[in-house]
Amino acid sequence: MKNRLRILFLSSEVAPFAKTGGLGDVSSALPKALYEMGHDIRVMMPKYGTISERKYVLREVIRLKKIPVKMGGAEHATCAKSAFIPDSKVQVYFLDYKPFFERPGLYIDPKTGQDFPDNAERFLLFCRAVFETVRLLHWEPQVIHCNDWQTALIPWLLKYELKTDGFFQKTTTLLSIHNMAYQGAFEQASVSNLGLPVDIFNKNNDMEAYGKTNFLKAGILNADMLTTVSPRYAQEIQNDPKMGAGLENVLKKRSKDLYGILNGVDYSIWDPGVDDLIENKYDVSDVTGKKENKKTLSEKCGFTFDESIPIVGIVSRLVEQKGFDLVISALPQMISMGMQIVILGMGDEKYHEGFTKLAKKYPKNLAVFLKFDETLAHLIEAGSDMFLMPSLFEPCGLNQMYSLRYGTVPIVRNVGGLADTIIDYDTDTGKGNGFVFTDSDDRTLLETFKRAMEVYRDQGSWLKLLKRGMKADFSWKSTAEKFVKLYSKLEKKK
Numbered sequence: 001m002k003n004r005l006r007i008l009f010l011s012s013e014v015a016p017f018a019k020t021g022g023l024g025d026v027s028s029a030l031p032k033a034l035y036e037m038g039h040d041i042r043v044m045m046p047k048y049g050t051i052s053e054r055k056y057v058l059r060e061v062i063r064l065k066k067i068p069v070k071m072g073g074a075e076h077a078t079c080a081k082s083a084f085i086p087d088s089k090v091q092v093y094f095l096d097y098k099p100f101f102e103r104p105g106l107y108i109d110p111k112t113g114q115d116f117p118d119n120a121e122r123f124l125l126f127c128r129a130v131f132e133t134v135r136l137l138h139w140e141p142q143v144i145h146c147n148d149w150q151t152a153l154i155p156w157l158l159k160y161e162l163k164t165d166g167f168f169q170k171t172t173t174l175l176s177i178h179n180m181a182y183q184g185a186f187e188q189a190s191v192s193n194l195g196l197p198v199d200i201f202n203k204n205n206d207m208e209a210y211g212k213t214n215f216l217k218a219g220i221l222n223a224d225m226l227t228t229v230s231p232r233y234a235q236e237i238q239n240d241p242k243m244g245a246g247l248e249n250v251l252k253k254r255s256k257d258l259y260g261i262l263n264g265v266d267y268s269i270w271d272p273g274v275d276d277l278i279e280n281k282y283d284v285s286d287v288t289g290k291k292e293n294k295k296t297l298s299e300k301c302g303f304t305f306d307e308s309i310p311i312v313g314i315v316s317r318l319v320e321q322k323g324f325d326l327v328i329s330a331l332p333q334m335i336s337m338g339m340q341i342v343i344l345g346m347g348d349e350k351y352h353e354g355f356t357k358l359a360k361k362y363p364k365n366l367a368v369f370l371k372f373d374e375t376l377a378h379l380i381e382a383g384s385d386m387f388l389m390p391s392l393f394e395p396c397g398l399n400q401m402y403s404l405r406y407g408t409v410p411i412v413r414n415v416g417g418l419a420d421t422i423i424d425y426d427t428d429t430g431k432g433n434g435f436v437f438t439d440s441d442d443r444t445l446l447e448t449f450k451r452a453m454e455v456y457r458d459q460g461s462w463l464k465l466l467k468r469g470m471k472a473d474f475s476w477k478s479t480a481e482k483f484v485k486l487y488s489k490l491e492k493k494k
């Protein structure tokens with residue numbers, strides 16, 4: 001291959017090894033698509049305590065048995081193992097450093113429900129170890145593709161610590177922002193012994209924001225190129241201070257290097273025609289299997305199965321971003337409109353409590369599963385009739401695209417990637433692939449459901465609507481091609 005690029009893809013989550021949300025899905029699917037295009041793509045992530053070495057066949061790498069990493073006057077003896085992303089030849093390096101990563105959670109301590117107090121130190125060490133790893137491999141990446149705050153210090157380190165290092169002379173960086181709400185912002189005290197220069201605490205330093213040390217800001221200012229996960233979100237984070245979460249002006253400074261590229265769907269995993277996690281496969285030519293999955297889901301939820309009652313699914317992190325205050329307040333009325341609702345999620349205590357209380361009150365119409373369950377997530381996609389995503393903001397959102405393929409009609413708020421992928425159904429023309437609303441209030445949500453229920457009752461129109469969704473193509477190939485164009489642009493800059 002003529003222009004085969006060496007790309008190092010860094011992420012704190014890669015499915016199926018470790019995943020709390022969409023970042024995990026993206027970080028396995030995009031590398032696989034880049035590999036299929038013929039590029040030399042390798043992935044690196046931390047080896048968390050939750051990753052089974054046996055299940056995923058992690059192997060030692062001779063050159064990576066000892067990776068000494070200096071940080072804050074100490075030397076940490078790390079090492080790395082490797083495995084392939086399942087059903088692919090994409091190599092993943094796992095940074096193994098038990099004192100920091102051999103824990104039961106990725107970012108949050110399940111015992112306290114709070115962030116680990118040493119998260120700054122953990123991910124700074126990870127970033128430093130990345131450089132040592134590729135050096136030991138004698139593999140000089142042309143592009144380091146970073147994702148979110150956990151790897152956002154890479155561009156900063158390259159610029160300020162490795163500027164004169166011959167090995168990285170030709171290395172460029174691209175930082176993908178998956179969510180501005182998570183910036184890796186730390187109190188000064190928690191970073192003061194990490195060996196970072198003292199001037200990072202100065203106002204207007206690349207790493208300082210609102211009195212804290214901000215990893216994402218350092219990444220935004222120093223990466224050679226930036227992307228975010230949908231075109232709409234790229235605009236929102238620059239123009240709406242709520243979406244920019246305090247860094248809108250920093251983003252504006254980089255406007256000409258910031259691209260909105262919509263995530264894709266890994267149809268080898270999220271397609272009811274090949275999905276091994278569901279009992280009844282189906283596709284657009286014959287959707288009878290969907291009804292069988294609805295029966296299974298209905299049973300699991302303790303609902304009375306009735307074809308005329310739509311099941312509305314939700315699979316999500318239970319956090320404010322996802323619009324759950326609205327769901328909690330509108331749920332009783334949704335139920336009285338004649339819906340059955342199933343929620344799978346984990347997150348903030350207030351939503352756990354709110355949903356549990358409602359589920360006790362409406363056991364026949366509301367089922368709540370407070371856990372992380374990949375199999376149930378697939379069954380909800382396959383067995384529900386509608387899928388609700390009323391997010392306050394949504395950088396991209398994957399479940400609305402998964403829902404389309406499963407013939408589960410998305411009901412979404414008009415923001416970010418939801419706005420870029422779902423077109424409101426028009427009863428007159430029959431055009432559209434879901435239902436879209438803008439105002440985040442009970443009345444608007446209930447009116448949207450009323451519209452959806454009317455179409456649902458007319459099974460002919462409903463079938464046409466869901467089949468149109470099933471035919472849509474959001475595969476990673478075209479997204480990966482866009483990334484390759486950006487990587488090549490970076491190459492030319494150097």
Ligand code: ADP
Nearest residue numbers: 021022316317345371372373374377397398399
């Ligand atoms: P976000 O990344 O903000 O969480 P996305 O829509 O991009 O939102 O991706 C969410 C991903 O996480 C989807 O693959 C979804 O199925 C999955 N997911 C979220 N919560 C759960 C859960 N409790 N159990 C299983 N999968 C979940």
Ligand code: GLC
Nearest residue numbers: 022023178229394395396397
């Ligand atoms: C973030 C966003 C979500 C996006 C995902 C993958 O977690 O909240 O909208 O789909 O990253 O890019």
